[in-house]
Amino acid sequence: MSVLIRTLLLLALLGSASSAQAVPTPRPNPFPPAAKTEAADVPVPQPAPPEVKPSGKAEPAKPAEPEATEKTASEPPTAEPGSPPPAPAEEETKTATSDPECDALKAAGEVEFKPLPPIVENRCGAPFPISITAIQPKGGQRVALEQPVVARCAVAAAMVTWMRDTVQPSAKKYLGEEVASLGSTNGYACRGRNRRTDTKLSEHGRANAVDIGSFKFVSGKIVAVGHREDPGLSFMLDIRAKACGLFKTVLGPGSDVYHSTHLHFDVIRRGRNGNATYCH
Template sequence: MNSSVEKASRKWPCSGSACGEWPMVVVAAALLTFCSPAAPAEAARKSGQAPWSDLFGDSRSKARRAALPAPVPLPKPRPADAPPTGSDKPAAGEQTPAEADKAAEQAAPAPPPPTACRLALTEEIAIAPSIPDIHGVGGCGGEDLVRLEAVVLRDKRLVSVKPAAILRCAMASAIADWIRADMAPLAASLGSVVSDLDNFDSFECRGRNRVVGARLSEHGRANALDVRALKLANGQSISLTDRTVPRELRERVLYSVCARFSTVLGPGSDGYHEDHIHLDLMERRNNYKICQWNVWDPLPQIAPLLPAERPEEAPPREVAAKSDAAKSDTPEPAAGETRPPTKPPTKKRRQSQRF
């Protein structure tokens, strides 16, 4: 049968890649498939099926497949709790994380053992938890510090320290003993109990009397406490520098603090302690103590604006007026006569009150 391109184009109409490119691609793929036996063998091996060459008994494909090594299975992942192997062991001089943590704990300084004061200052005496040591600028701070929150009386009542005072253990213990042994009986004599201690100042890194350049105050060493008043449960307040408080009561407080503390400063000491009492345990040579607190007398009553009433034993005003007129009628002495000298009135020296 005779045919030509023109006839074929009339019989099967096509254009572009449909008649030129795609037939060539299909023919090339078929040739590569039938001429390369390794490709289908590899594809069959991956899919788990026998290659076409095995089906047709191709000896060369069988020999090539036998020469290929069998696939090696991968190992399972190592369990996390498996013991370390030689490759996991640290090099010489290195430590495992567990050993490093243990060495750090051993290298950290152990806390110092509690002092005798800390062991004695139990919760039956005071609520005073320990706080870390303070090492500030210029020697401020100290060791064996506590935060004195309350003093426990013998009947388990609490005397709150408001606000809580930062003190050395020895100073806190002295304050607790003073409240328990001296101030509690004083309050009992007034028919009440101590409820609060008015803390004016405790630990503060500063110079004496807050003067710039002055020596470090005992407040800067957490070794001092400023007290303004003691409050009682019945609402009464014993203000230590209030002149309206009975003098005898303030003197009893004076005697008690001067017997217990090495430094007591109050009104009349240096002008800086007119409204509170300073207490500390400063160590001096030969246990020298300073007690400077003037317990002033009550203030004198203010004179009334109106004059005082006329005494009953005073003479009537008419008699007083006649006596004054009689004195004016006395004749003057004649020439050459002298009037007897009158004794000048004595001036009474006014005694000054000292406070």
């Protein structure tokens, strides 16, 4: 072979190798384009869901607020300072054997009354009650009770002294005549004070009290409790003021709404020595 031919072959081979190196071999794309999707398949972004705490340590439930409840009735008031607690009527009836006050009333003959059996009624009662129908101090005017009063003999004894030393002298002074009868009278009644159920036991429930609503004079004239004109007003004020001490409790018009039409007298023991008074 000639030199010319060998040279041409060599140049041809070199050209082929040079062309092969100039065109690189295609390699796969490491980030291929995402497959084309329809618009309807593209998901719409949604708001992030609320954070959910792990259930392993659940927080203790907060206690509910207490519901409002109705105000309950208050406890019954305790006994007044210095006053011994009253014994139950049943126990008092069992322990008492006699009442010296009743023996004294019978001996004096200044009270028309009838002894009654012991009263035992729930928390109320009295061991030696009497039914009082009239008061007649010795040598004085007989004063009838238009409605008999059931009370203890201590109440009747106080009424005798009050009628003799206060009521009749005051009646003569202010009205020129004596009292012949007492109207709207009341005694024993098993109830709370002022006829309420949430209060202490009334002294009426122990037969220790008497209520008087009016005074009828010998001439027939009537002066009702709460009378506002003289001379009846002066008479009423006088006998009410002088009842304090003889009776341990004196209430009437002006004391409260419950006593606007009657006088309330009772012989409850007040204070440490039993002689204190409440007059209003």
